[in-house]
Structures are given as C-alpha cells and as structure tokens.
C-alpha cells in the first residue's frame with residue numbers, strides 16, 4: 001500500500017482514494033497537507049485522473065441518468081415564438097386561474113414595507129390565516145414555495161436512496177420526477193379505465209413492494225376524478241404514508257381533508273394558492289401534517305422558503321374570501337359549459353371533471369399532437385399527452401367564457 005503526500009488540495013474529490021487529514025505537526029503554516037493512502041498508484045497516474053475529471057463526474061450517479069423535467073414555456077418566450085402579444089394568447093395548458101388574485105393582493109404587494117428583510121421562516125401570519133381558513137390549528141400547517149416544494153421536502157425527509165414510492169398514473173408527474181431526484185424507485189399502479197384508483201392492486205403492491213409512501217391526487221390531474229372516502233380509508237389502513245394532493249380541491253364539491261391529519265398519523269394533505277387564488281407565479285403552497293411528522297419537515301426545510309412577497313400575497317388573498325368564492329363559482333360554471341361544448345366536437349371525447357380542467361381523448365383518427373400544434377398556431381395553448389397511460393389525449397384548462405369561445409371557434413375551423 002502506497003502513501004502519497006498531497007499539498008494544497010482544497011476538496012477531497014479523489015474518488016477511490018481513502019484520504020486522511022494530516023496530523024497538525026505535518027502541516028506547513030499556510031499549506032493544507034493531506035495524506036492519501038492507496039494501493040500502488042503513482043503520482044503520474046493521479047495527475048492524469050485529476051485532468052480527466054469533468055464536471056459531471058461530481059454529479060450523483062442516479063442524477064446523471066435523470067431526464068430533465070419539461071416545464072412550460074415562459075409567457076414572454078411563448079409570445080415571441082407565436083408572434084402574438086401575451087394578452088392575445090389563450091393559455092389553457094397549465095391549469096392556471098385566469099382571473100388572477102383579488103385586488104387586495106396587488107395593493108398589499110405595492111405597499112410592501114420590508115422586502116430587504118428576510119421572511120419569517122415560520123410564515124406565522126400566513127399559517128394563522130390558513131388556520132382560520134381551514135379550521136385546522138396552525139401547528140399542523142407548514143407553508144412552502146408552492147406545493148411542489150413540499151412534495152420534494154416530504155421525499156427528502158422520508159426516503160433513503162433506493163426506497164420506493166407508489167404512484168397511480170396517469171397523475172401529476174412531479175411525484176415521479178421528485179422520486180427520481182431523490183434516488184427513489186417508483187412503483188406504478190395504473191388507475192382503472194375510468195381513472196378511479198385500483199385499490200386492490202394498491203394493497204397488493206404495498207404488501208409486496210413495501211413503498212414508504214403513496215401519492216394520491218384528488219381531484220386528479222389530468223382527468224379531474226376524485227377519491228371517495230371508502231377508497232381513501234382502505235389505503236390509509238395500509239402501512240404506508242399517504243400524501244393526498246388537493247391542489248384542485250376548491251373546484252370540487254368536496255371539502256378538504258386537511259383535518260384528517262389529526263386522526264391519521266400516516267396522512268399528509270397538500271394544497272396551494274396557485275389555483276384557488278390565482279397566485280401560481282408567486283409560489284405559495286401549504287400542507288397539513290400529523291404533529292409526529294411536521295417537526296422533521298421544520299428541521300429539514302430551507303429557512304426562507306416562503307418569500308416576503310409570497311406571504312403578503314397569500315394573506316391578502318385570504319382576506320377576500322368572497323372574491324375567491326366568486327372566481328371558483330365562475331370557473332365551475334364555465335367548466336360545465338365547456339364540457340357540454342366539448343362533447344359536440346366530433347373528434348373529442350371529454351371526461352367529466354371535478355377540477356378546473358377537462359381531459360379529452362382525441363378520437364376519429366385525429367392526431368392529438370397535431371391538434372395541439374394547430375391550436376398553438378392560432379394562439380390557443382392546450383396540453384397534449386403521449387405516454388404509456390395516456391396516448392392521444394389532450395387536457396384543456398377552464399378559462400374565462402371568452403377563452404372558451406375562442407377555443408371552440410378554433411375547433412370549428414379544424415373540423
């Protein structure tokens with residue numbers, strides 16, 4: 001076994017070498033000395049290894065295989081690409097709330113006093129307001145930079161590399177993406193053809209694969225179906241952490257199940273301001289957690305995860321529940337009108353939805369991707385699916401009545 005003296009090395013990036021910090025009596029005044037022990041490797045070979053190190057050699061192996069998440073194009077980029085002003089684009093591809101937040105939000109942001117001070121790491125004002133809004137004490141609530149951050153935070157707290165999560169596609173793809181980032185395996189139990197959960201197969205998969213957690217979405221993105229109490233209770237009875245994502249719950253006739261976390265120690269409920277309050281751009285989400293879990297999320301989260309602007313905006317939005325309710329009613333009413341109109345389009349088969357979007361199968365030999373592209377050329381953006389679970393489907397977000405009219409006009413021109 002050889003011993004190499006290495007001086008002035010600031011980081012221990014020499015993989016395959018076991019490195020021991022030099023004893024203080026061996027360290028020159030301004031030089032850091034490391035003694036590395038290795039088997040018959042000479043200095044020349046080590047220099048070559050150093051030279052060959054490229055940036056990606058520092059990246060964790062499982063991340064080198066990760067396919068990048070495909071985010072939507074920023075509005076300005078889209079506008080340039082389509083050669084249309086942003087206000088002339090009918091954006092129905094990301095389930096955003098076209099009404100935006102209540103006027104109080106812009107007023108509050110305009111009079112923001114302390115943008116130069118770090119935000120409250122505990123988002124106390126927002127959590128107090130959420131306690132009133134949800135009827136669940138603030139001790140059970142943690143806010144985040146969107147529900148997206150909380151999905152990742154939960155995984156970072158729960159999963160060791162190699163652990164498994166259970167996913168029920170088709171569903172929100174961030175669960176699978178975050179699992180890959182966190183080095184977890186994804187066990188998939190596809191939904192039934194009507195998009196309900198296959199509870200029997202879920203039970204069997206939990207027993208056999210022993211996943212640490214299961215991600216459930218109600219209403220589910222992309223089809224808008226909801227999970228009934230009977231199915232949810234059966235899944236809560238399994239030895240698995242159940243993360244129930246209620247990003248779209250306001251658009252259903254169901255109440256949020258946030259309060260259930262007081263009864264079920266294996267349940268987390270996630271919600272967001274992106275849809276209900278038109279604040280997708282400001283990034284505020286929140287979750288309800290059992291007390292036995294939340295304390296670890298507090299320890300692991302980034303201290304300033306909710307910005308001053310995000311907290312101010314979310315609090316201001318909650319101050320106008322009438323606006324939030326009116327916007328929700330307008331979107332639910334428009335969803336029903338849109339659904340009826342979509343049933344009249346000869347090449348679409350829409351699915352009933354409890355959310356602010358409608359999934360449609362593209363039928364009659366039409367190509368779903370081409371349909372999406374043809375609409376984009378006319379300035380109307382919708383989402384297209386072409387994966388194992390959803391081939392030849394599109395999803396249309398519910399917009400304002402005039403946006404529905406434009407969409408239907410475009411479908412008419414493509415008929």
Ligand SMILES: Cc1ncc(COP(=O)(O)O)c(C=O)c1O
Pocket residue numbers: 094095145146147148149172217221245247271272273274280283284285
């Ligand atoms: C099911 C679901 N959960 C969570 C999110 C993300 O919410 P947020 O904007 O709060 O990160 C989305 C966004 O589209 C979603 O569809």
